[in-house]
Structure formats: C-alpha cells, structure tokens
Amino acid sequence: MIGVHSGEAVDVGVNGLGRIGVPFTWQAIRDEEIALKAVGNRSIQVANAAEQIAFDSVHGRLGLPVEVVGDHSLYVDGELLPLADTLTISPGLWRGFSERLVVADCTGHYTTADRAHQHTDVGGAAAVVLSSPANDESILTIVRGVNDSEDAIARALDEKVVAVSSCSTNCIAPILKLFEARSKFPLTQAHAVIVHARTNSQPHLDGSGDTTAARRSADNTVESSTGSSREVIRLLPGVVFEADCFRVPVADGSVARLSIELAERVTKQDIVALLTSDVASDEHLREVIGTEQHDMF
Template sequence: MINVGINGFGRIGKSILHQAFANNKIKIKSINFPGFKIDRIASYINHDSFHNNKQLNVEIKDENNIEINGHTIRLLDNRIPEKNMWKDSESEYVFETTGKFLTKFKAKEHDAEYLIMCAPSGDNTPQYLYNGNHSEYIGENIISNSSCTTNCIVPLIKILHDYYTIESCNFITVHAATASQNILDGPHLKKRNHRSAFNNIIPATTGASKSAIKILPHLKGKIYGTSVRIPTGNVSMVDMNVTLQKDESLENILDVLRNHKEIVVSDDPYLVSSDFMTTTNPTIVDSNACMNIGPNQYKFTIWYDNEWSYSAQALSMLEHMHNFNTNSILPINSYI
C-alpha cells in the first residue's frame, strides 16, 4: 500500500483523491487544505462542474479528521509546512499541488520522505513523466511531474522520433481556462491575463517545450511551442506540426500509434472537447483532424483532459516511484 498526502486541494488535488479511491494500491492519509471549513468538505468532494464521479461517503469524525468510504483521512491546516506534519499522518509520498513549492529548496520545507511537484519545477529538480522518461527514475526524493501539456505531447513525440526521427516540432496548445486567470477584467501581473477568461481567446506562453526538452534532451533545439487560453472550463487540445526524417503515409503512422498503449487514436469524426472530459489518457490523437501537410510534414491534433489525465499520470508516476524504491537494493540518498 502506498500512503499518500496531498498538499493543496484544488482541481488537481481533488482529481487525485477521486482516482486514488478507485485504486486499491493507494491510500490517502492526509490532505493539507488551509482555511477550508470542515463542515463543507463533503459537498466540495462530491460536487463538481466537470467530473461526474461516483459519490464518496464522506463523514466528519472530528475537527481534524474525516472518513471517506470507511477510511480515515487527516485534514491539515498549514499554509507554511510544519516539521513532521506528513510523517505524523504516515504520508510517505506527498503530491504538491499548490504551485508554491516548485524548487528543491522550497520543497524541502515539507520534510516529506518523497514529494512530487504537480507542475514544472523552477530549478533543476528532475522532471519525470510516465510513458516519457519514467524508466530513468533513480530514487530521487523530490521530483516534478512536469505540466499537463508536457504529459500530452511527450509520449507522441517520443514514438514519432523513435520510428521516424523528428527534424522539427512546433505546437500550439489550445488550453482551457484555469484558476490563475481573471474571471472578469481586473488587475493581473501577467500580460493580457487582466482580461476576462469568460470573454476572450488570450495568447499566452507555455513551458511545455522547455519541459519536453528536459525529458527528451536529445531533441534540444527541435521543439517549440506556444499557447492560447480559451473560454472553456476543462479539456485542452494541442495542434502539433512535425517534420520527420522519413516520409511515410499518415495512415501508416496512425497504425503505429494504435499499437502503443500509451496513445489513444480516436477515429470518431463527431467528437468535440467535452467528449474527452474525465479521460485518463493524456495523449488522444484525433485521426480525422490529422493531415499530411507536405513532404515529411504532418499535423497532429491531440486532446487531453488537463485536470483528470494529468492526475492519472501523476498517480502512475507515483506507483512507479514506489515500486522502484521498494524493490531497489541500492541505498537511496536523502534529497538526491
């Protein structure tokens, strides 16, 4: 059993909780949710605008503990991590979902045995991505699970390069709005983000290309990306153009992708973004929206639930870490 703590309980933290309760290998032991009223926790967990999950039986045991489906979870209320707060709740692995502890120095404040940042790191903390470079994990205590967009593009890029050799890759992620944006026009530190997320398509930047290169360093100088934010609540899409060294028919390439379990190729011509809500696979290639655009040049359209599939990827990486750390005969140094 993998004992887990969750720091922060927004879109990703909540998605991780629901998926963990469908996984008999994972037990959520604690949630750090500063400032939240415990009497509202059941409603918050079981009601969601996007994900129609199976209802969990949530009961309040006391001011610090809740019970979900008969399993006790400790609720913490610490904006600043306290020493031993995870160890005292027997949480061996911690998901950092707040985006406030994205360097190794900051992450060490948690004093957790293992910590997974649910965002790209702001320093040289290693980034690992399931079905990307997870097999290169060597037991580090603090890692980053990179971004939702990186988790979407890397499995496809890796396969294309392995089979056909990528000469260049550029993409734009058409990304659903997130909580970092303004609902209505108002002050914001980032350019253009002071405008309403409800009413605008907003050009933005993405760190996915830099993160992808950290995961696939042999493709440095060949991957470039940007993004736009659109007025939808969830599910995003990547429009990717690649130039391959080998010329191949698009149908043959799609057949190769169909033979890889880490990729889903959708052949339904009628699907739109909401049809991909609450999907766990981060790389869903829309075959009817792909095309050959020139010699050795191809356009791929890729769907991903930027909340649910990212959380599924984080849990897959967690399981891989635990298996490695449990079965490794090598001593694991603290905070590698």
C-alpha cells in the first residue's frame, strides 16, 4: 500500500512507466511490505501518468480509483502518490520523498555503474535495483534460485546498485542451477531457444537498416541477439551455455526451450522427479520453479 506502514516496509520509488514499471507499481501499491513513495518518468505528464497507472494495454486495469491532484501528484485509492520528472536526476530528487528510499529503475537506461549512481550520488536515493541486466561487471546481479543465498543477500544489502537480470535469464538460470547442484546430473552443456514478445526497440513500420531488425514488429518473426547468454555464464561460470532468440508478434509472453546435455544417462522419470519432488521439498526453490504436466502451448 502507499504511504507509511508498520513494521519493516521498504520505501520505494519507481522510475519508468513501461512494460515492467507499471506492473511493479501495481504490485507496490498492493504489497504491505512496500511503501510506495513516488513514481518517476522521463518528461512525466500528470494526466498521462494517471492513465498509464490506471490501465495497461496488456495487463488490463489496476482496479483502484486514480485521480489527478494538481500538477505533480495523484490520489490512488485515496492515498497520495507524488510524481517525479526524471528526464534528468536533479540534486536530492529521491531524498525528498524518503531518506531510505530504494529506486526500482525500470527504464533500461541506467544500466552502467556511472548512470545508476546518479540516483544515489545526485538524487539521494539509498539504493537502486535495476529491473534489467546490468551492462557493467561491477554491478552485483542477484537471480532468485541461483545466487540468492543469505550471504549474497547480505552483500546485496551493502551494495548501492543491484540488478535482477532479464526475464529470459530468470527463466533459464534457476533450472540450470538445479541440475548443476546435483552430482546425479553432470551437466556438460546447454542451449536455449527463446521465443520472445516484441519490444520497444523494434519499429512499428518497416524501416531501413538491418534487413530483419528493421521489419515491422507486428507482422514479423525476427532473429535477435539475447543478453541471457552472457548473463547465464556470468551467474554460472562453470556452465557451457548458448542461446538463440526470436522476437515474435505478440504483445506479451515469452518462452524458453532449454536443451541440456548430461555426461551420464538418466531417465525421463529422473528428470521429472528432479523438477517436481526435489523442488517441492525445497521451501525456497518451490517459490521459484513450478511445473505443469498439461499441454500449455
């Protein structure tokens, strides 16, 4: 919920009202462990922000009343939500909302240490969490089910900037970690084919330049590079891994088909048991990995 909560609620400011920023804002509004202090966007307009927060083309409606209040704030379900223009990070921008504010940066713009630290060193935020992969080896990346041990989380709490990687990496890496951690499944190499929803980096109409990437995203399947190859290897340096990616004309929903080569022969039943029984018996893993035996696609 917005505002001050009892207990150890985390003061959060969301930067970016896009594919990730809007759903995360919704989650922050409803989650009692998060105190949503502000929402920022580049060249933010209060009426546009109200529409973006109230309704999303993919995920539908927030389901709570959103009202404009003056030029720089909204009422969401009757509680005040300040807005911030983050075209540039002005001195003390985030500190004005809370001295212990954590910025959830969902813009994909602040992916290097120098850029991300603008939120802390200039804006006065206590810390930054990047919703995208970091383009900087010095930024700590944490992926649930892979490197989120108590020691890793303790280290993350000491860092001012942390990244949570990409959707494809969060899909693939926990499965590879599951195999890597068990001697019964000696992992030799792995390959993924990722079928990914179209993104804002693709054009709405055919353009010039690369003969495939320049094609209209609503009508074409486009082979694309994927940062998950680099990210998975960085998280699991002992794993030989490659990935291919195709962007397809759907608004949301992506799939990774993972092929794994093992050094020893195992049965289908062994794999099923690993992904079901072993996961179910691990309180942490069952919050990360789920299985479905019905046809879904």
